[in-house]
Amino acid sequence: MTDLEKCMESLIVIFHRYADEDGDGRTLTKKELKKLVEKELPTFLKTQQNPKTVDLILKDLDQNKDDKLDFEEFLPLVVGLSLACDKCYMLHQKKGKK
Template sequence: MSKVQQGMVMLIEAFHKYSGKEGDKNTLTKAELKDMLTAELGDFLGKTSDKAALDKIFKDLDANADGTVDFQEYVTLVACITMICHEFFTEGK
């Protein structure tokens, strides 16, 4: 498997590691999202103990306003963070 394919598998596995603990296995609730952000992206985002910040992240991600974050909305978050990291690491080049 190529590195890109491995990355895709890892994204899918990370989503499903947290989704479904509180209901639908294909979505993240706010609590599941918080757990995922803290455990998987804490180094980039810091700890997600700020309730207002978490509420804003969740609201911004929940594009269809159904009260959950589905896989497409999750991938959008990961892509945006990846773009920010790419810009940060390539600014000096």
């Protein structure tokens, strides 16, 4: 398997690791999303001063307003954080070249 294939597999496995907890593996409930963010994104969570971070993420990503996130609704979180990380990476590279 290539690195990019491994990465996509990993996204699916991580999502279902948490989504499966209540027996319905198609969606993350708020409780499951909270656990995912706490366990998988501890560094991000620490930077957020707002104790309602998980509520805000859910509200922001929940397109069909069912108070749950399916895989399609979850992916923009990964995209947003990856973009933010990439900006840092590029900035770092620039500094390194100076």
